[in-house]
Amino acid sequence: MTAAEAAQALTHPGARALSGGTDLLVQMKTGRAQPDAIIDLKRIAGAIGVRETADGFVIGAMTPCAALGEHEGLMRAWPGVVEAASLIGSTQVQGRATLAGNVCNASPAADSVPALIAARAVCRIVGPNGERDAKVEDIAAGPGRNTLSPGEFILSFTLQRRPARASDAYLRFIPRTEMDIAVVGAGVSLSCDDARVVTAAEVAVGAVAPTALRVAAAGAALVGSKLEDAALAALAAAVEAVCRPISDKRGTAAFRIRTAGVLAARAAKIAYARAGDRT
Amino acid sequence: MSQSLDTPPFSVIGGRPVRPDGVDKVTGRALFGADFAVAGQLCGRVLRSPHAHAKIVSIDTRKARALAGVKAVVTGADFPNLKSEVHEGGESSSDLRDLAINVIARDKALYEGHAVAAVAAISPKIAEEALRLISVVYEPLPHVLEVEAAMAADAPILHDHLRTGGVTPAPTTASNIAKRHIFERGDLAQGFADADVTYEGRYTTQAVHQGYIEPHACVAQWGEDGQCDVWCSSQGHFMVRAHCAKILNISLSDVRVTPLEIGGGFGGKTTVYLEPLALALSRQSGRPVKMVMTRDEVFRATGPTSGAAMTVRLGAKRDGTLTAAKVELKFQAGAFPGSPVGAACMTALACYDVPNFEVLGWDVVTNTPKVAAYRAPGAPIVAFAVESAMDELARTLKIDPIELRLKNAVRDGVIASYGPKYRNIGYVETLEALKASDHYKAPLGPNQGRGFAVGFWFNIGGESTASVHVAEDGGVTVTTGSPDIGGSRASMQMMAAETLGLPVERVRAKIADTASIGFSNVTGGSRTTFATGLAVIEACRKIIADATRRAVGTFGVEADQVVWTHGQVELLDGSKPPLTLADLARESGKTGGPMSAEVALNAQGAGPGFGAHLCDLEVDPETGQVSVVRYTAAQDVGRAIHPAYVEGQIQGGVAQGLGWALNEAYLFDPGGRMENPGFLDYRMPVASDLPMIDTILVEVANPRHPFGAKGVGETPIVPPLAAAANAVRAATGLRLNDLPLAPPAILAASDLARAAE
């Protein structure tokens, strides 16, 4: 099946896209999804695989997350994105789950999303009317809803080349050590100059609002700093200020707000340390 | 029947042979409930109430019956109305009438998930479609979930006929309080007056599920002649037979239940849910019916254990001697009476020699699934409260927590708080062993704390039947009616081999169906190695007596001229070669017939289990996340028949206790619907959550079992709840009295503490 054929098939009202299947099959089991047709996107050309290009990386959107962790170049350049993808579910889930599903399923707590937003990842979207690009933070519309039009699906994600002294990190809070849906997720990507002063920083948080949030003020708080306490405190405060989480079976709102600030600061420190190692 | 205690050295006991059913389990050949199938079987499904409490006004099944492929539909109307009949089942008692209504509702749905109808169809899809076509008219009623809310005067009443038992004068109005239990000794007021120091705490726990990985499953066939077959995974197929027969009002001997392998039970499979439904559907359809629960159904509709509200007040002298204890326990029973509050009252002070006490317990119904036994039912809950209070008392008195327990420890000759006199207990030895451990002295890192707690479980004996057959080549088969939930076939094999003086490979252990062996109580109550083992050993001793008699005849000597040793009968004067079991079996036709023995008994004298645990936790001060750093569990096991499986029981119980303490809880929405009926949000420990769990097996033999065995499986889940809470206290300075010890609660307590400063 070609991308165009898949897009056409997906315009039918009862059709659902199948990527890794780790969300769709659960929805079918609980009765939440009862598709008339299931369109398997994995066999489309370009859907699976990681390609290193002159400008960066093109990640087939239907690549299993486990495969991302096997690409050395991607791990070196974007360790935060890779570790976020590697935290989804379990080893078994990572053998099937994909970035396409994780992003399009639009759970506010999706692990890959804060890291992809902080990385300024761009989606190549294929639809019945052609192709377009979009930023990852523009895909989710609310819990379980995305902004794709009927028939559209994400074919690939593009990440830029990394200069020296740039890196990223993703942390999440879960009550156990594995398996849980993130109660809070924080992704930080930053670059530094030779004096290890931060020249650019992006911060995104998940599970604290109906969609993951890019927190521009938090990134700005780090620029020009060497991650001194004052800068980290400003980052945490900026993160807390935008959080509007719910209280649910996974955590209270107050807990999420507080922990989001803590994790964003910790993720910033990890990204900074990694950036220092990258010459 | 003499039960002399054999002492080491043993040839087989204490070794670690590979279990006899092991290869089937590691190759995937073993048949668990859902793996079994019979030709022509239909698929059964259950329609469950979406309401926590509702009158069932009407059920219209016509459209469901008319759907092509549907072969049977049943509702409560298809089941007889039973009279009240209390039935002792393993560790707790239930009224069979309540059990029957729990299996399928009659005039009321009493919890979300309560079965109201069931269908059997030729495929799962058609069965599910049939459920959608059944229309039930409900009249929702106010519901109550929390135990103290259910006790309030204005609480919605679940059962109009329920009057609080154990109260005089007997009440005349309906209540949700099913029973009041009280245990008293001495003069409580005087005891507190004598105390130099008192401590009082209030504690709550939430309902938690046994969490077995295998959902309930069965296949049932109702023959045209009324002979029924049930294949199911269960902790007790004789219990399944009895419950099905009573619920359906048929004769027990018309039901044969064949036990399949069971994927975990922990008490939760000592009752029935699907089997009577499957039989009723099979009767109506004339076909076998297979029913398997989904994980969602397991959570919504099978018994968790109680949530509870408790208070503990302790009084002690400055030197640590306890002078008084007052404990009040309020336990959720779920939709029908029968929480483990009675057992909890009995175990509350079982580790302590206290002269004055009052333990008061309330069994309270709530609109939640009927609770089922969960590993030492009731004991972990009350131990959480008592051991947390003891920990604070130790701090106040500035006495080491282990020393404080030693100061008040029960010993042989002490009258237990629940009545009998302790004999051959190893509690002090267990405390000393833990005190001597490396863990006790190990240093702690930053943000880490060490918690200590003890625990007790009675363990039971009860009824078991075992039969032992010798094949013509001298090989031995041991058959029992005790389903194997954790390796008991291995211990039966080993005890038989030891008794008969045979290598363990010459003995096979099997489990027979209800038509092929005499009655056994459920596999629960930590009874199997003790009671079924006793029956096995006694049957082997009969074989030995029989073999000896035959040899005497074959040798042509007097009985006092031979001795049985190492699997053979030897002439004391050595004038002829010995006769092995194989020799005697080969000739058995000439010496009286097949060599076979059966013993049916009611084992008395089970030895209680005492445990003492150390738990090291690390608490992240910024997020409240808890990591388990190190854990050691010491326990008096009597005699470890197969040490690896004894260690495994302890490790498994500890893991469940830690899950209970840290992350597991039933969560309900305001409508009384469970919010987390799956393994994603009902958070049990995963492999990365735990370190290695070190065990110290203390052996103080139980002389009422030939090898000294005591039950081991339940005690280990009792201490971890308080051990974890005490570790959080040590790590953070925060005393959390409400389980689970979730990070938001820890952070909130931390904020409160800082605000108070």
Place this chain on the structure above:
Amino acid sequence: MTKLSVRTTVNGDEQNFLADPTTTLLDALRDELRLTGAKEGCGTGDCGACSVIVDGRVVCSCLMLAVEAEGRSVTTVEGLAEAGRLHPLQSKFLEHAALQCGFCTPGFLVAAKALLDVNPSPTETEVRFWLAGNLCRCTGYDKIVRAVMDAAAEMRQERCA
């Protein structure tokens, strides 16, 4: 819905069966091929009891449609032993008493095999995190982890020999 034909290799053997488009690989293995080693513990990918290896990756077979196995190679617990000889993982699980009820055991064996295929010398932490998707309620994981590490050591020795 009409059933679709699925051609796949299971434990080295070519299989061809029919499945509904919405049937999971787990149900197809259990019901069509009578390979009941993989178990349904939850049906939603949270317990790992249904673990199988597909084209070298361990996955939850309850999260795959049977039709997705078309042209792929599947390994189940039934494929671990060869010609009457247990796999070292199976032997070590028995030796270490790393199973009690045995229900989770097939899933653990398959997941552990997948681990040792990519990492022949895992640390205890690596073993625990790799197996975090396999729930066990009986053992507390202690003996399972020991068995996996011991099997890894034995397999490393066999490779050197």
